[in-house]
Amino acid sequence: MAIQKWLLFLFLHNLYHHIPTLARLSDLKYVQCGSNGNYTEDSSYQNNLNTLLYSLSLNIDESGFYNASSIGQNSDKVSAIVLCRGDIGLDQCRYCVDNIGQRLVEIYPNQKEANAGYDECSLQYTNRSIINDTTSLPTLYYFWNHENASQPEEFNKDLEILLIDLRGQAANGGDPRRKYASGNATGPDFQTI
Template sequence: MAMFSPILLLFPSLFLILITQTTAQPKFLYQFCKNDTGNYTANSTFKANLNTLLSNLTSNTEIDYGFYNSSYGQDSDKAYAIGLCRGDVKPDDCRSCLNDTIVLLPEVCPNQKEAMAGYDNCMLRYSNRSLYGILETRPSFKQWNVANATDQDRFNQALRDLFESLSSRAASGSFLRKYAAGNATGPNFQTIFALVQCTPDLSELECNDCLVGTFSDLAGSNIEGKRGGRIIKPSCNFRYENSRFFGR
């Protein structure tokens, strides 16, 4: 029995190492691995093109507006990608967030040709089809504060007024950035902070339509009447809270 004890003692240490490595891996706020646009194999041309595309996506350090769009390859093996950072995120932080996503997303979605994931500060999408200039509202991610707003009718009206103001500003933004953030006073002197954003490849009308549809999704959802919440879609996103969560 004694001759086996050193081997048995190795297992707890190995187990602890594996747990540490697993828990240290960053977790996405949301992720979608799509199966309906096809899969790829590890040695495929598409996989090689995707690797090249992603490894160079943020290489242009002159981009300081938080939107990256590129493609690589030919015909059915061509890979497309879009990276978007929240409008208040600084360029270096933007690239850092996207680079983390670039590393992790193919691991989380190991053979899907189309995937989307993100954190608070950035979102990455890639596919075997063109993504640029196409309004897309599915899939969507929803998250909400568990606390209810007080005087919900007045709160909802203040939120709607703020949303409409921000949406108008964001939709009329340039082809570099369609983003707006601000605050309003709700009932009982509650301050409501909110932001809206579209991928800047959308037209003003498309951005507005995406945001209006996103806000309408609040009705009847778990977010309605809450002190904070967010909805993230491929082409636009909306978030509000009772405390400030954006830089500018």
């Protein structure tokens, strides 16, 4: 009985601390299925995929990037790559990556290739080698704000100044693996960019 109460406490404690993250991770920003075929239930490929997906968050470091070396051989080989946004902490990054892995196998059961992302992180797995293979790159997705700027030319000038500054900050970042910068500027009519 004491063990059951302890497990319930741990579950509620974890749930309480992850409620803000759970709310934000409810909907994937993008999800895409590859065209490399399917695997069968209880196959070596499925076991390799599950092993790889489980290990991803354990291997991510403070840089928020991990390129998993392939697991398996020949047609059972699985490779994966993950990337977290530069301003989120390691725990949130790991939670995000775990969540995507679980969601992808639910959304695309038996697919040998898939990728998805939230605002905070992205994950891709495939039965091809990922390293130095531009054919396995996921489709790029762009998100934009549909609001119109009241003074588009001035807005674009302010945006350009901000982006040039952020580019320099990211390029000169201290960690060679973490090239990230964020910032804001005040545009026309005190609009925040």
